[in-house]
Amino acid sequence: MEKDLTKLTVRQLADGMARRVFSSEEVTAATLAAIRQRDPEIGAYLTVLEEDALAAARESDQRRSKGEALSPLDGIPAGIKDNICTKGVRTTCASRMLEQFVPPYDAHVMEQLKGAGVVMLGKLNMDEFAMGSTTENSHFQLTRNPADPSRVPGGSSGGSAAAVAAGEAAFALGSDTGGSIRQPAAFCGVVGLKPTYGAVSRYGLVAFASSLDQIGPLTRDVADAALVMNAIAGHDRRDSTSVPGETPDYTALLGQEIRGKRLALPREFLGEGLAPAVREAVLGAARRFEQLGARVEEVSMPALGHALPAYYILSSAEASSNLARFDGIRYGYRSPHYEDMASLYRNTRSEGFGPEVKRRIMLGTFALSAGYYDAYYKKALQVRTLVLRDYQRIFEDFDAVLSPVAPTTAYRIGEKTTDPLEMYLGDIYTVPVNIAGLPALSLPCGRDADGLPVGMQLTGPAFSEPALLQLGSAFESEEG
Amino acid sequence: MTEYEMVVGLEVHVELKTETKIFCSCSTRFGAPPNTQCCPVCMGLPGSLPVLNQKVVEYAIQAGMATSCTIAKYSKQDRKNYFYPDLPKAYQISQYDLPLCEKGSLEIETPAGSKKIGITRIHIEEDAGKLVHDKDGSYLDCNRCGVPLIEIVSEPDIRSAEEAVAYLQKLRAVMLFTGVSDCRMEEGSLRCDVNLSVHKPGEPFGTRTEMKNLNSFQFIQKAIQYEYQRQVEALERGEEIVQETRRFDEKTGKTFPMRRKEDANDYRYFPDPDLMPIEPPEELVSALRAAMPPLPDQQKARYMKEMGLPAGEAELLTGSPGMMAYFEEAAACSAHPRQLAAFLTTQVFRLLDGGEEIPVSPAHLAALVEMIADGEISGATARQVLAALWKQDGDPGEYVRCHDLMQLSDPVCLKPVVEEVVRENAGAVSDYRNGKTAALKALMGQVMGRTGGRANPEVAEKLLLELVQS
Numbered sequence: 001m002e003k004d005l006t007k008l009t010v011r012q013l014a015d016g017m018a019r020r021v022f023s024s025e026e027v028t029a030a031t032l033a034a035i036r037q038r039d040p041e042i043g044a045y046l047t048v049l050e051e052d053a054l055a056a057a058r059e060s061d062q063r064r065s066k067g068e069a070l071s072p073l074d075g076i077p078a079g080i081k082d083n084i085c086t087k088g089v090r091t092t093c094a095s096r097m098l099e100q101f102v103p104p105y106d107a108h109v110m111e112q113l114k115g116a117g118v119v120m121l122g123k124l125n126m127d128e129f130a131m132g133s134t135t136e137n138s139h140f141q142l143t144r145n146p147a148d149p150s151r152v153p154g155g156s157s158g159g160s161a162a163a164v165a166a167g168e169a170a171f172a173l174g175s176d177t178g179g180s181i182r183q184p185a186a187f188c189g190v191v192g193l194k195p196t197y198g199a200v201s202r203y204g205l206v207a208f209a210s211s212l213d214q215i216g217p218l219t220r221d222v223a224d225a226a227l228v229m230n231a232i233a234g235h236d237r238r239d240s241t242s243v244p245g246e247t248p249d250y251t252a253l254l255g256q257e258i259r260g261k262r263l264a265l266p267r268e269f270l271g272e273g274l275a276p277a278v279r280e281a282v283l284g285a286a287r288r289f290e291q292l293g294a295r296v297e298e299v300s301m302p303a304l305g306h307a308l309p310a311y312y313i314l315s316s317a318e319a320s321s322n323l324a325r326f327d328g329i330r331y332g333y334r335s336p337h338y339e340d341m342a343s344l345y346r347n348t349r350s351e352g353f354g355p356e357v358k359r360r361i362m363l364g365t366f367a368l369s370a371g372y373y374d375a376y377y378k379k380a381l382q383v384r385t386l387v388l389r390d391y392q393r394i395f396e397d398f399d400a401v402l403s404p405v406a407p408t409t410a411y412r413i414g415e416k417t418t419d420p421l422e423m424y425l426g427d428i429y430t431v432p433v434n435i436a437g438l439p440a441l442s443l444p445c446g447r448d449a450d451g452l453p454v455g456m457q458l459t460g461p462a463f464s465e466p467a468l469l470q471l472g473s474a475f476e477s478e479e480g
Numbered sequence: 481m482t483e484y485e486m487v488v489g490l491e492v493h494v495e496l497k498t499e500t501k502i503f504c505s506c507s508t509r510f511g512a513p514p515n516t517q518c519c520p521v522c523m524g525l526p527g528s529l530p531v532l533n534q535k536v537v538e539y540a541i542q543a544g545m546a547t548s549c550t551i552a553k554y555s556k557q558d559r560k561n562y563f564y565p566d567l568p569k570a571y572q573i574s575q576y577d578l579p580l581c582e583k584g585s586l587e588i589e590t591p592a593g594s595k596k597i598g599i600t601r602i603h604i605e606e607d608a609g610k611l612v613h614d615k616d617g618s619y620l621d622c623n624r625c626g627v628p629l630i631e632i633v634s635e636p637d638i639r640s641a642e643e644a645v646a647y648l649q650k651l652r653a654v655m656l657f658t659g660v661s662d663c664r665m666e667e668g669s670l671r672c673d674v675n676l677s678v679h680k681p682g683e684p685f686g687t688r689t690e691m692k693n694l695n696s697f698q699f700i701q702k703a704i705q706y707e708y709q710r711q712v713e714a715l716e717r718g719e720e721i722v723q724e725t726r727r728f729d730e731k732t733g734k735t736f737p738m739r740r741k742e743d744a745n746d747y748r749y750f751p752d753p754d755l756m757p758i759e760p761p762e763e764l765v766s767a768l769r770a771a772m773p774p775l776p777d778q779q780k781a782r783y784m785k786e787m788g789l790p791a792g793e794a795e796l797l798t799g800s801p802g803m804m805a806y807f808e809e810a811a812a813c814s815a816h817p818r819q820l821a822a823f824l825t826t827q828v829f830r831l832l833d834g835g836e837e838i839p840v841s842p843a844h845l846a847a848l849v850e851m852i853a854d855g856e857i858s859g860a861t862a863r864q865v866l867a868a869l870w871k872q873d874g875d876p877g878e879y880v881r882c883h884d885l886m887q888l889s890d891p892v893c894l895k896p897v898v899e900e901v902v903r904e905n906a907g908a909v910s911d912y913r914n915g916k917t918a919a920l921k922a923l924m925g926q927v928m929g930r931t932g933g934r935a936n937p938e939v940a941e942k943l944l945l946e947l948v949q950s
Contacts (some may be wrong), residue, residue: 087526098526105520107527206526211753239529240755279735318753324570325524330620345563368748377870457800 005030006167013170014072017064024064024075027170028057028119031077035121035168043143044153044163046082046092048122053077056119063117073231074117079169081160082123082128084215086110087206089120093206094138095128097326097333097352107204107233109173109215116231121169124159124312128354129323130180130208132156133426136417137356144413147452151410154184158216161188171219171228175205175210178311179430180407182442185218186405186455189444191472192218193225194430196462197437198243200229201236207322209315210241219383222472226250229465248463253470259293261471263458264398266301269429275408280448281454282404286477288404291302292474296402303383303390307432310383313367313376313426314435317358320364326352359420385449388436391459400471402457403429405442409452433459441468443476444474484678484715486708487685488638492651493629494508494661495607495669496539502606502628503530503573510667514621515613522626523566529754532557536579536628537758539660540604541768543630545580546653546658546775547599549766555580555758557604561748565618566609568625575603576749580758586654588646588778589795597647598635603868605629630660636685641704645697648672653776653799671695674704677721678711686711687721691728691735697776697834703728707735779804787817796825802836810842816853823849827863831870848876860933861885889936891943894927898943901926912948920944 005027008016029152032050039045060075069075071272078088083093085103087110092098106114113120127136127137135143135158143158145151146166153162154438157174161184164172174181176194185192193216200215207213215227227250234247265286270279286296328348335347353361367376394401416423433440438459460468489662503509504521520528544551558576584599607627612619613791634650638644652670655661663670672695677688691707694700706728711721776798783794797807807824811817828838828845838845848865851857857865857880865876865885880886890896901923902909911919920941925941 091526093526101526103520103525103527105525105528203529204527207754209753240531241753278796317750321561321571321748321750324561324563325526327563327565327570329565330523330568331525341565365748368750370746370748373748373750444562 004167006034008170009220010073010076010170010227013076014074017075018069024057024060024077025054027075028053028077028121029100031121031168032172032479034166036145037308038166038426039142039168042146042162042166042168042188043141044124044166044168045079045122045127046140046159047073047090049089049120051346052145053121053273060119064434070115070117072227073113075118075119076117076170076318077159078113079121079123079124079163079172080110081126081172081174083126083158083175083206083208084173085206085420086120086123087452089123091123091206092140093129094126095353095357096139096235098206099139099333100196101332103204105204107215108201110204112232113173113233114280119290124157124163124169124172126159127156127180128357129206129319130156130175130177130213131319131356131360133179133183133298133423134411134413134416135159135184135415137354145188145410147187148410148450152187154187154406154410156180156184157192158184159216161185161190161192164190164220165217171217171224173215173228173232175208175213175215176434177208177315178427178434181218182405182430182440182455182457183218184425185442186444186453187410189453189455190218190220190446191222191225192216192442193465193469194227194235194433194442195437195465196243197434198241199233199439199463199465201239201242202236203236203238203242206320209318210312210322211318212315214434222469222476223251223254223439225441226254226466226469226473240350245465248466248470250466253466253471256470257293258471258474261289261294261400261443263289263294263400263402263471264299264394264399265296265298265402266299266304266394268301268304269403273407273425273428274404275448277448278404278406278408278454281448282402282456285445285456286402288475289471294471297398299394299398299399301390301394303386304432306383307387307430307435308424309433310380310387311427311435312363313380314384316360316364317367317377317380318364320368323353323357323361328352341400356420376398384435391432391436391438391461395461400462400464400468403457403459405429405455405457409448409450409454434458438462439465439468441472443472450480453456483680484708484712485681486639486686486704487636487677487679488644488704489636489675490634490644490647490911491673491675492632492634492648493673494543494632494651494655494663496536496630496660497662498533498535498539498628501626502533502535502604503534503626506626507625508627510664510669512617512623514623516623517919518622518625522568524570524625525621530573532755532758533628537760538764538768539628540580540602540630541760541765542772543632543655543660544602544656545769545772546585546654547584547602547632549581549584549599549602551760552578552580553759554578554584555760555915557752557755557758558749559752562745564608565620566611568609568622568946572608573752573755574604574605574631579603580760586647586650588643588650589792590643590646594791595637595643597637600633600635600782602630603631603647605631627899635898636677641701641708644674644704645701647702648697649799650776650795656800657773657775659773665695665697668695672700674700674707676707676711678708678715684729686715687723688919689721689723689735689831690725692725692738694728699728699730707731710735726831728870753899783821787811787821789818789821793821793825796829797821806838806842810846813843813846814849819853820849821847823852823862827866831866840866840873842878844869844873851876851880855887855889855936856880857885857887857927858935858937860928860935861887885934887936888931888934889939891939894931894935894940895943897930898927898940898947901930902944902947920948923948
């Protein structure tokens with residue numbers, strides 16, 4: 001077994017702890033040491049909870065010694081994206097607006113993780129309010145890609161992906177509104193799962209676009225993602241969009257063979273703008289799926305082309321309303337410069353939000369304004385229906401859609417910051433999945449000439465996560 | 481010159497009497513210390529999410545049924561976006577284009593007979609918080625944030641301040657009977673926005689103004705009367721009415737401009753993505769319909785048919801469940817329900833002066849009315865006894881006996897008094913004989929005065945006429 005505790009998967013760590021090869025305290029201490037050593041360069045963490053983490057690890061060890069381990073995740077050290085509310089621990093959304101905000105309550109997923117015995121290491125960097133694809137929109141710091149520190153880790157869950165890739169967390173939670181788990185996972189060479197809309201409670205996730213946001217895991221391998229899903233998924237009555245009913249065992253199909261599975265390869269996702277190395281890696285993955293007995297067929301999904309503009313209208317419209325509460329009245333940043341109510345609002349929001357957030361708020365406000373609603377918001381809702389229908393049609397004949405996660409591998413720091421539109425285009429393969437509310441798994445499928453990780457995306461019908469994880473895991477073991 | 485007609489539509493906010501708020505489990509109790517009944521959800525903390533209180537949907541549907549509305553099969557909640565410090569999320573969750581209830585009506589009584597006022601819609605929404613200002617600054621109390629409201633929007637069918645008040649009283653009665661609200665105006669659980677325009681009959685409606693948050697029948701009446709006069713006078717001077725929101729000043733009884741149409745917010749309504757559509761199941765709707773308590777109009781019809789009460793009185797007696805119960809209990813002890821109803825809606829209502837609590841027991845009131853009906857006491861005496869019982873309740877018969885107030889109906893007893901009056905008022909008598917019939921009133925007054933108001937007016941008048949005409 002690997003000697004470096006910070007390189008092991010969750011399953012290997014759980015196994016080692018169960019067999020008393022090492023304790024949670026040792027694993028946690030090793031991970032904290034890795035954070036101390038590597039994070040000054042990587043910049044994944046905004047808040048590290050050294051004392052609390054060690055105390056939680058010791059408690060976990062005590063439980064285990066009494067044979068009372070709470071779950072397979074008991075004692076596993078994890079990092080949490082900083083838009084997930086953590087009781088008593090500041091939750092900034094990487095924004096000046098919430099620099100000092102300490103939530104008085106835990107998000108549903110935090111209750112779940114704590115209930116499972118997970119050790120929380122700290123809070124992870126992100127694009128401000130999850131708006132961005134490079135984590136460069138953080139108010140506080142850059143996060144660097146562990147595969148090449150001159151490059152971005154992707155975003156918005158860049159801190160989560162970088163932490164997992166750098167051995168600074170055994171797993172992390174991220175959130176995905178338009179690709180924010182899958183794209184950084186691809187850029188950093190880790191696994192990311194965006195669950196079906198409604199599979200994981202959003203209670204305590206600071207909303208960006210409520211109809212698209214989902215929390216999901218970033219892990220070192222596919223089976224770990226299944227384990228984390230088992231802990232965080234399930235009905236929560238505090239989120240009206242959380243889907244009631246039995247929670248599946250996400251590990252149920254792992255290891256089963258995939259012979260006869262049918263994968264669709266949409267033509268629209270292999271065309272213009274796609275870097276050759278990414279295209280090669282994804283087509284290579286398709287061939288390997290065939291070697292495993294799956295059938296891969298090229299298909300056409302014409303509505304997907306409209307998903308990106310629809311996404312930017314819907315997500316910005318919702319964001320303009322969701323972020324309106326940050327007004328300097330009750331909590332968060334308040335500008336010291338004001339004479340009256342209007343200037344208090346104006347200056348607080350002008351100074352508290354970064355440029356990308358302000359851009360989206362203005363975009364969304366415009367799209368919802370009287371006289372424009374029908375042309376933008378309503379139209380975008382119609383596109384949403386078309387995109388969903390395109391997927392539904394494909395899923396009549398196929399088990400999953402195979403595609404790239406992003407058109408390129410990780411950008412250089414600063415490379416995309418000047419042109420927001422070019423940055424938005426990077427989301428082209430991920431946003432249709434959110435628009436349709438479907439689950440998608442992002443996993444490594446090779447490297448480009450610079451040695452940068454390439455990710456592929458497997459998208460399935462609603463609540464098909466166990467099958468997607470089965471496909472991903474089969475591919476992964478083939479990769480070795 | 482043709483008279484201007486006023487055209488009024490009302491938007492009434494009624495607080496539902498749920499135990500807990502519309503989107504969280506905080507208490508809705510009135511009057512708690514500031515910020516003691518709030519949580520991350522109603523304070524709109526980041527990451528919190530609303531969960532619709534099903535009781536709110538049920539109450540709103542019942543309110544819709546009680547006003548003959550169609551209940552929506554598919555309804556949704558929308559965000560109304562605007563910035564104000566009392567609105568923690570910077571949007572109010574309300575309903576925009578698909579309200580829970582639509583197309584209903586209420587019947588009111590007017591001097592010209594009964595009239596139907598159309599109800600456009602009823603929707604559910606959350607209340608905002610309360611700002612408190614003092615010399616040191618402004619403070620926010622979030623206890624009211626998320627208290628459930630229904631907004632009942634009427635058609636512009638109202639044509640006078642009296643009709644507006646009659647409509648509000650009817651609406652209040654219906655809400656009280658249905659049990660969906662306490663309608664305590666002094667606690668703000670029934671508030672009214674008035675939309676008013678004027679026009680000449682036959683011409684199109686004029687430009688309307690809106691007066692917001694009126695919370696007493698008296699203010700509503702005054703505000704409507706003032707605003708009508710203001711608009712008419714402005715038009716008479718050749719001015720145009722500006723579409724705007726106006727504030728009614730309770731002290732001066734005048735309205736002042738607050739906000740013009742062009743300054744109005746663009747609320748950027750859109751469906752709230754945190755909430756699922758509301759699709760009331762058929763079984764729920766029929767169960768609620770089956771459980772509907774009798775409504776004031778049903779009781780009113782029964783009183784008119786079974787007791788022969790006039791519509792106006794029947795309407796007043798069914799103005800609240802408390803009033804109706806009082807009347808029913810009194811009527812059970814009475815052989816003269818019509819006189820009882822008349823006495824209640826005049827003498828008793830006058831003393832109530834808009835209040836609800838009658839300090840005289842129904843049985844005592846019925847006994848009092850029986851004494852009038854039996855000619856034992858005069859109407860004037862009855863008022864005197866009522867006033868006394870109002871201060872300290874008791875048996876009216878006993879009171880009358882103790883205070884020697886029995887009516888004098890025996891002509892043998894009355895005749896000497898009448899003769900005395902005729903003898904001592906020769907002037908008035910000759911006036912009457914010369915055709916000044918009004919002089920009889922003065923003579924009657926003398927008779928009443930000398931009997932301490934106890935003379936039976938009919939008997940006394942008959943005796944008097946016999947003497948002066950002879």
